[in-house]
Amino acid sequence: xxxxxxxxxxxxxxAAAEPLPLGGLWKGKLAVLGGRLDxxxxxxxxxxxxxxxxxxxxxxxxxxMPTDLAVRGxxxxxxxxxxxxxxxARYVANKRQLEGTWTxxxxxxxxxxxxxxxxxxxxxxxTRLAPPYHEEEVMxxxxxxxxxxxxxxxxxxxxxxxxxxxLVSDIGAQDRDGTIGNFHLLGTxxxxxxxxxxxxxxxDDRGVGKSGGNSALATTAMLVSDVQAGMNFLRSRxxxxxxxxxxxGHGEGGDVALLAAGQPLPPAFVVSMAGxxxxxxxxxxxxxxxxLKAKKLDPMTVQAAYERQKTMYEIIRQSTPSQALSIVSNxxxxxxxxxxxEAAQKAAAEQLTPWRRYFLTFDPVAELDQVxxxxxxxxxxxxxxxxxxxxLNALEKExxxxxxxxxxxxxxxxxxxxxxxxxxxxxxxxxxxxxxxxVAADAIREFIEGLGPKKPAAAVEAKAK
Numbered sequence: 001x002x003x004x005x006x007x008x009x010x011x012x013x014x015a016a017a018e019p020l021p022l023g024g025l026w027k028g029k030l031a032v033l034g035g036r037l038d039x040x041x042x043x044x045x046x047x048x049x050x051x052x053x054x055x056x057x058x059x060x061x062x063x064x065m066p067t068d069l070a071v072r073g074x075x076x077x078x079x080x081x082x083x084x085x086x087x088x089a090r091y092v093a094n095k096r097q098l099e100g101t102w103t104x105x106x107x108x109x110x111x112x113x114x115x116x117x118x119x120x121x122x123x124x125x126x127t128r129l130a131p132p133y134h135e136e137e138v139m140x141x142x143x144x145x146x147x148x149x150x151x152x153x154x155x156x157x158x159x160x161x162x163x164x165x166x167l168v169s170d171i172g173a174q175d176r177d178g179t180i181g182n183f184h185l186l187g188t189x190x191x192x193x194x195x196x197x198x199x200x201x202x203x204d205d206r207g208v209g210k211s212g213g214n215s216a217l218a219t220t221a222m223l224v225s226d227v228q229a230g231m232n233f234l235r236s237r238x239x240x241x242x243x244x245x246x247x248x249g250h251g252e253g254g255d256v257a258l259l260a261a262g263q264p265l266p267p268a269f270v271v272s273m274a275g276x277x278x279x280x281x282x283x284x285x286x287x288x289x290x291x292l293k294a295k296k297l298d299p300m301t302v303q304a305a306y307e308r309q310k311t312m313y314e315i316i317r318q319s320t321p322s323q324a325l326s327i328v329s330n331x332x333x334x335x336x337x338x339x340x341x342e343a344a345q346k347a348a349a350e351q352l353t354p355w356r357r358y359f360l361t362f363d364p365v366a367e368l369d370q371v372x373x374x375x376x377x378x379x380x381x382x383x384x385x386x387x388x389x390x391x392l393n394a395l396e397k398e399x400x401x402x403x404x405x406x407x408x409x410x411x412x413x414x415x416x417x418x419x420x421x422x423x424x425x426x427x428x429x430x431x432x433x434x435x436x437x438x439v440a441a442d443a444i445r446e447f448i449e450g451l452g453p454k455k456p457a458a459a460v461e462a463k464a465k
Contacts, residue, residue, distance in 0.1 A: 024042075228260060273440075380440075
């Protein structure tokens with residue numbers, strides 16, 4: 001997502017001030033219930049006193065969010081309309097840091113951001129070792145939506161044909177690796193599976209990388225045709241066992257995978273990683289309430305925010321796009337008086353995309369009675385975005401009522417990105433780096449291998465001898 005550029009008002013009273021040295025990465029930890037959120041604001045100075053700025057909050061899957069930046073003297077104001085947040089800070093030269101207050105939904109929290117230089121192509125070790133398997137850049141066509149999708153196809157060494165999977169990302173426009181911050185969920189999973197005898201196709205979402213289209217215009221149901229196109233690509237490859245092609249989806253991708261399983265030419269199996277089991281509106285409201293409770297707000301404030309957001313969603317669902325744009329924009333300016341009309345219009349438009357209007361009414365369990373293939377439901381016990389007790393339980397209840405080929409695993413300590421607790425992360429360059437929880441990767445591999453052809457008893461006995 002491209003960052004926003006705005007003109008910085010870098011003047012003191014009566015005379016032009018020396019521009020603040022803001023170019024670089026500004027990192028800090030925002031206090032929330034039970035811990036702190038790591039966030040980074042990237043700033044690139046441009047010509048004419050303008051800046052490029054973008055916000056990243058990996059734990060909340062915020063990547064390259066457009067950020068408006070204004071400077072006056074040593075005061076710096078950041079505005080993130082897409083998150084309903086702002087950060088008013090003062091530049092402290094002798095410490096090379098920003099000190100100020102972060103405001104979201106009326107809640108204020110102190111926050112310090114510390115300077116770090118912007119990485120360059122020459123810094124660090126950018127060399128990538130060749131993997132011990134075949135890796136191929138591919139393009140495949142979705143004839144339903146009339147667009148091409150770019151991806152990576154990886155094939156294990158040795159004699160095939162191999163079982164294969166299509167990987168599908170969660171909500172939002174993501175690249176083929178499912179990159180969130182410095183973590184690559186889908187890329188890591190693809191590497192793990194390919195090294196263990198499973199071919200993998202992963203692809204850029206619509207409008208990302210080498211894929212055509214626009215993710216904001218594609219509803220959850222429309223994304224099914226991307227998965228079907230991916231499976232047809234795999235069926236055309238000599239290295240792939242046509243009878244053992246499955247789909248692994250993360251979050252919304254899990255729902256897309258289950259929808260694909262109810263269509264003609266379904267996958268042989270589905271793995272849903274933290275798939276959503278509530279309606280889209282319930283999911284988004286639940287996520288908002290969880291975030292507000294994490295800030296230790298009193299119950300009345302949380303309830304008021306919930307009712308306000310629910311009203312907004314009802315307006316989006318029940319009104320025409322033009323009516324909803326006007327009303328939602330007005331609501332945002334009432335909630336955030338500092339927003340300009342233009343910023344409010346922009347933020348409101350992001351709430352009114354075809355994807356969101358559809359997702360608000362989307363019910364993931366409505367068509368599960370069409371799913372006949374084996375399904376693995378995975379969820380982490382520390383998943384705040386799709387709590388297992390709400391989402392996994394809803395999917396499990398519906399699937400088990402129609403099929404006995406459903407396997408359910410709740411992984412202790414894993415979060416929504418299937419990262420283990422931080423005590424299990426790896427230390428690299430003096431910093432703890434997230435990893436894919438081994439128990440999650442192993443569960444997926446064991447499920448797929450368990451669906452393979454069983455060896456004859458005589459062969460097993462002979463091997464034992």
